[in-house]
Amino acid sequence: MSQVLGKPQPQDEDDAEEEEEEDELVGLADYGDGPDSSDADPDSGTEEGVLDFSDPFSTEVKPRILLMGLRRSGKSSIQKVVFHKMSPNETLFLESTNKICREDVSNSSFVNFQIWDFPGQIDFFDPTFDYEMIFRGTGALIFVIDSQNSGIEKAFLFDVVSKIYIATDSTPVDMQTYELCCDMIDVVIDISCIYGLKEDGAGTPYDKESTAIIKLNNTTVLYLKEVTKFLALVCFVREESFERKGLIDYNFHCFRKAIHEVFEVRMKVVKSRKVQNRLQKKKRATPNGTPRVLL
Ligand SMILES: Nc1nc2c(ncn2[C@@H]2O[C@H](COP(=O)(O)OP(=O)(O)OP(=O)(O)O)[C@@H](O)[C@H]2O)c(=O)[nH]1
Numbered sequence: 001m002s003q004v005l006g007k008p009q010p011q012d013e014d015d016a017e018e019e020e021e022e023d024e025l026v027g028l029a030d031y032g033d034g035p036d037s038s039d040a041d042p043d044s045g046t047e048e049g050v051l052d053f054s055d056p057f058s059t060e061v062k063p064r065i066l067l068m069g070l071r072r073s074g075k076s077s078i079q080k081v082v083f084h085k086m087s088p089n090e091t092l093f094l095e096s097t098n099k100i101c102r103e104d105v106s107n108s109s110f111v112n113f114q115i116w117d118f119p120g121q122i123d124f125f126d127p128t129f130d131y132e133m134i135f136r137g138t139g140a141l142i143f144v145i146d147s148q149n150s151g152i153e154k155a156f157l158f159d160v161v162s163k164i165y166i167a168t169d170s171t172p173v174d175m176q177t178y179e180l181c182c183d184m185i186d187v188v189i190d191i192s193c194i195y196g197l198k199e200d201g202a203g204t205p206y207d208k209e210s211t212a213i214i215k216l217n218n219t220t221v222l223y224l225k226e227v228t229k230f231l232a233l234v235c236f237v238r239e240e241s242f243e244r245k246g247l248i249d250y251n252f253h254c255f256r257k258a259i260h261e262v263f264e265v266r267m268k269v270v271k272s273r274k275v276q277n278r279l280q281k282k283k284r285a286t287p288n289g290t291p292r293v294l295l
Contacts, residue, residue: 071096079103082162105162143258151241152248153220156234157227157259160185166231180216181234184224188212188232215239223248227256228263 067075077091083105154177156165163182212224221242223235233255237248 082164143255151238151244152235152251153238154236156181158185158232158234160230160232177236180222184212184214184222184234185232188224225252225256227259231259 080086
């Protein structure tokens with residue numbers, strides 16, 4: 001996470017750790033400082049250069065996304081368009097990446113990971129690289145939305161900053177539907193930025209519960225509801241069902257509660273991991289090499 005200007009600097013290692021811990025916990029509930037890029041030189045042998053993805057004493061264990069592919073195959077473009085709001089046309093002017101770049105993405109409560117961009121010219125199969133590749137599913141988060149009974153035709157749980165959908169129901173996703181949701185998020189987020197998160201925009205049905213409604217046609221309504229400050233549920237609802245909105249709102253209420261519980265568990269896990277790491281470090285050695293705990 002990048003350093004915050006004007007913030008008093010920690011006095012010692014423990015203070016620094018505590019501050020980092022606080023930052024991470026805050027990061028789960030608030031925006032961080034946005035993406036933080038750094039170049040990692042594979043030859044330098046520094047922390048950034050060594051491709052050690054498994055530091056056992058690391059206090060911050062972030063999932064890592066490795067962008068790998070042929071030269072000029074679009075790795076940097078994906079990163080810029082998804083995380084920096086660069087328009088696809090602008091990627092035409094991107095220069096070739098000539099070293100490994102690492103970026104911390106921590107500007108939302110849910111999306112918190114590192115991206116490593118491996119430039120096309122790097123021979124990833126060079127035996128001097130010590131790496132391990134793990135492909136992990138993101139894990140579906142949509143608990144059961146009672147779509148049949150509530151009249152919801154399609155539901156997405158979005159990270160509103162990156163507009164990545166974290167989860168969706170089991171019906172197929174088509175690009176048009178997805179793009180419509182993204183446009184709606186853009187509009188709602190713009191309005192909420194202008195008028196303050198909990199205020200109505202002029203003529204826009206953005207009420208105090210952070211809800212937005214757009215009537216698409218005679219049969220479907222697009223319904224957005226804020227789940228947390230960073231997550232929004234966007235649903236396509238049949239209009240006749242929307243008239244009985246109580247059931248949808250009840251479903252939403254249960255869903256929101258479950259999501260909040262997930263975050264509470266996550267906060268507890270992060271906190272206990274930090275405590276464990278600190279204990280482990282203290283046990284290791286004093287500055288003169290004497291073990292702190294005499295056996
Ligand atoms: N037509 C088309 N062009 C693309 C697409 N994605 C990226 N490009 C273009 O391809 C060129 C290379 O894109 P980069 O994102 O720099 O590729 P890279 O894989 O990071 O390249 P290296 O850094 O050399 O490894 C740019 O001019 C992009 O505008 C795509 O989906 N379609």
